[in-house]
Amino acid sequence: MIPEPLLAQEHELARWRRDVPALALRVHDHPLTYLDNAATTLKPQAVIDAVTQVALAQAGNVHRGVHALAEAATEAFDAVRPQVARFLGASADEVIFTSGATASINLVAHSLGRQVVGPGDAIVVTELEHHANLVPWQLLCAERGAELRVVAILEDGRISLEDLARKLDRRVKLVALCHLSNVLGTVAPVAEIAAMAHAVGALVLVDGAQAVAHLAPAELAVSRLGCDFYVFSAHKVFGPTGTGVLWGRRELLAQMPPWQTGGEMIASVDYQRAQFRPPPERFEAGTPNISGVIGLGAALHYLTNLPAHRAAHEAALHRALCAAVAGAPGVTILGRPQAAVVSFVVARAHPHDVATLLDQRGVAVRAGHHCAQPLHGRLGVSASCRASLAYYNSLEDVRALAAALSAVREVFP
Amino acid sequence: MTEPPAAKSLYHPIILEHDRNPRGERPLPSATHQAALDNPLCGDQVTMRLRVDGDRIVEAAFEARGCAVSRAAASLWTERLTGCSLAEATDLLERYARFCAEPPEAPMDEALGELIALAGVRAARSRRLCATLPSRALEQALGKRSS
Ligand SMILES: Cc1ncc(COP(=O)(O)O)c(C=O)c1O
Numbered sequence: 048m049i050p051e052p053l054l055a056q057e058h059e060l061a062r063w064r065r066d067v068p069a070l071a072l073r074v075h076d077h078p079l080t081y082l083d084n085a086a087t088t089l090k091p092q093a094v095i096d097a098v099t100q101v102a103l104a105q106a107g108n109v110h111r112g113v114h115a116l117a118e119a120a121t122e123a124f125d126a127v128r129p130q131v132a133r134f135l136g137a138s139a140d141e142v143i144f145t146s147g148a149t150a151s152i153n154l155v156a157h158s159l160g161r162q163v164v165g166p167g168d169a170i171v172v173t174e175l176e177h178h179a180n181l182v183p184w185q186l187l188c189a190e191r192g193a194e195l196r197v198v199a200i201l202e203d204g205r206i207s208l209e210d211l212a213r214k215l216d217r218r219v220k221l222v223a224l225c226h227l228s229n230v231l232g233t234v235a236p237v238a239e240i241a242a243m244a245h246a247v248g249a250l251v252l253v254d255g256a257q258a259v260a261h262l263a264p265a266e267l268a269v270s271r272l273g274c275d276f277y278v279f280s281a282h283k284v285f286g287p288t289g290t291g292v293l294w295g296r297r298e299l300l301a302q303m304p305p306w307q308t309g310g311e312m313i314a315s316v317d318y319q320r321a322q323f324r325p326p327p328e329r330f331e332a333g334t335p336n337i338s339g340v341i342g343l344g345a346a347l348h349y350l351t352n353l354p355a356h357r358a359a360h361e362a363a364l365h366r367a368l369c370a371a372v373a374g375a376p377g378v379t380i381l382g383r384p385q386a387a388v389v390s391f392v393v394a395r396a397h398p399h400d401v402a403t404l405l406d407q408r409g410v411a412v413r414a415g416h417h418c419a420q421p422l423h424g425r426l427g428v429s430a431s432c433r434a435s436l437a438y439y440n441s442l443e444d445v446r447a448l449a450a451a452l453s454a455v456r457e458v459f460p
Numbered sequence: 461m462t463e464p465p466a467a468k469s470l471y472h473p474i475i476l477e478h479d480r481n482p483r484g485e486r487p488l489p490s491a492t493h494q495a496a497l498d499n500p501l502c503g504d505q506v507t508m509r510l511r512v513d514g515d516r517i518v519e520a521a522f523e524a525r526g527c528a529v530s531r532a533a534a535s536l537w538t539e540r541l542t543g544c545s546l547a548e549a550t551d552l553l554e555r556y557a558r559f560c561a562e563p564p565e566a567p568m569d570e571a572l573g574e575l576i577a578l579a580g581v582r583a584a585r586s587r588r589l590c591a592t593l594p595s596r597a598l599e600q601a602l603g604k605r606s607s
Binding site for chain 2: 415
C-alpha cells in the first residue's frame with residue numbers, strides 16, 4: 048500500500064520533526080498527531096528564533112529611523128522581498144507584503160478590480176473557491192454591475208475546462224482560481240487556464256494559499272504558471288500569522304491605484320494632495336508586520352533548504368493517507384485528492400463529533416466547511432472532516448488517524 | 461478500547477441516546493413562537509418551535525441538521541420546556557447559558573435537569589457553539605412571536 052522507498056529515512060524525518068518544537072506536544076495524554084496543516088502549519092525553531100530576534104535586537108520600525116535598531120529591522124525586513132521573489136521566480140519589485148492571502152485578494156479586487164471591471168463585465172471563479180477568493184469578487188461584481196460566473200468542477204474535483212471555455216468571452220476581465228484546493232486537494236492546470244483566459248483578454252489571479260507549502264519550486268514559478276497575480280499567506284508555509292504576499296506583474300502593478308493609504312506609501316504630501324510611490328511600496332501603507340515578514344523569510348529559508356525529496360515524501364504519505372482514510376469504517380472521501388489534503392465524511396457521525404473524538408486521541412483535523420460553504424453545498428454535504436499534511440508528517444501520523452477513525456465507530460456505531 | 465475521560469463526558473450516554481432517538485424532532489405547524497439559527501462554523505442549522513397557550517409552553521419541537529451535541533441539546537430542551545411557564549423558560553435559558561460558560565470544575569446547576577449531561581462542553585470550548593445553538597434559538601423565539 049505504501050511506496051516506502053519514497054518516504055524520508057527515519058533519521059532524516061526525525062531531524063525534520065525535532066526542528067519543529069510543537070510536534071513534541073502531548074494532547075489529552077497522547078502524542079500530538081498534527082493533520083491540520085491546511086488551516087495553519089507549525090513553525091520550525093528557526094522561524095521562532097527569527098521572530099524572537101526581531102523583538103529583542105531588531106525592535107525598531109522599518110524605513111524610518113536612522114538609529115541602530117531601526118537599521119537592523121530595515122535590513123532584515125528588506126532582505127525578505129528578494130527572497131520571496133526567488134521563491135516565486137519573480138522580481139523583488141513585484142512582491143507586495145500584506146496581512147495574508149485574504150488581504151492580497153482584497154487589494155486586487157479594490158485596486159485593479161474597480162479599475163478594469165465595469166457594468167456588463169464578468170469575473171470568473173470556480174466552484175472550488177475558499178470564501179477569501181469568492182466574497183471579494185461577489186462584492187466587486189455587485190458594486191460594478193458585473194456578473195460573477197462560476198466554473199463547474201468534475202466529479203473528481205478537477206476544474207472542468209469545458210465549462211471554463213463556455214464561460215470565457217470578451218466580457219470576462221478576470222479569472223480567479225485556487226492553485227491547490229483546500230477541500231478537495233486538486234491541483235489546477237494553471238498554465239492551461241491562464242492561456243485560455245488571456246486568449247479572451249482576461250487577467251488571472253491564482254490563490255496559492257494551499258499550494259506554497261506543498262508544490263515543488265518549479266511548479267510555483269509564476270513565469271511558468273503564466274498568471275498575472277499570485278497570493279499566499281505566511282502561516283500556511285511555516286511562517287507567522289498576519290503576513291502574506293501579493294505578487295503581481297510589474298506592468299499591471301504600475302498602473303494600479305493604491306487601495307489603503309497612509310504612511311510609507313507616499314512620495315510627497317501637501318495638505319490637499321499626495322503623490323504615491325511606485326510599487327511595491329504604493330500598496331504597503333502603514334507600518335508592516337515586521338516580525339511576520341522576517342519570520343516568513345526564515346520559513347522560506349528553512350523550507351527551500353530541505354532536500355528536494357521532501358516533496359516525494361509528502362506525496363507518498365498523501366497516498367498512504369488517502370488509502371488509510373478510504374479504508375476506515377463508514378468513511379467516504381470527497382472527490383479524488385491529488386495532494387496534501389483529504390476531506391471525508393463518516394456515515395452516522397457528524398464531522399464535528401468525529402473531530403472531537405479524534406482530538407481526544409491527540410489527532411488534530413479540521414471539521415466544518417473549511418471556508419468553502421458553497422462547495423460543500425455543491426457536494427451535497429453541509430460539512431466534512433479534513434486531514435492535511437506537511438513534509439514533517441510521518442506514517443505514524445497516518446496510522447494514528449486510522450486507529451482513531453476506527454474508534455469513532457464505537458461511539459457512533 | 462477504553463474511552464478517554466474527556467470524550468466520555470462530552471458524549472455522555474444521555475447525549476448519544478437523544479442524538480439517536482430525539483424527542484420532539486418534527487414540524488409544529490401550530491407553533492406560536494419559532495426561530496432558526498445557523499452555526500457559521502459548519503453550516504449546521506436548528507429550528508426551535510414552541511406552542512404557547514396563555515403563559516405556558518404546551519408543546520415544543522425542533523428540526524435540525526447538525527452534530528450529536530446540538531441535536532441532543534435541541535431534543536433535551538423540547539422535553540425540558542414542555543409544561544414550563546414563560547418565566548420558568550427564560551430562567552432556565554439564562555441558567556443554561558451561564559452553565560455552559562463556566563469552567564469544567566464549577567458546580568452543576570441541578571435545576572437544569574438532564575441538560576447537565578452537556579457539561580462536557582465546558583472543557584471543549586470549540587463545541588460550546590454547538591451546545592448552545594438550540595438554546596440561543598429558543599431565546600430568539602421567545603423574544604418574538606411568530607406571525
Ligand atoms: C485556498 C485558500 N485561500 C485563501 C485562504 C485564506 O488565507 P488567510 O486566512 O491566511 O488569509 C485559505 C486559508 O484557509 C485557503 O485555504
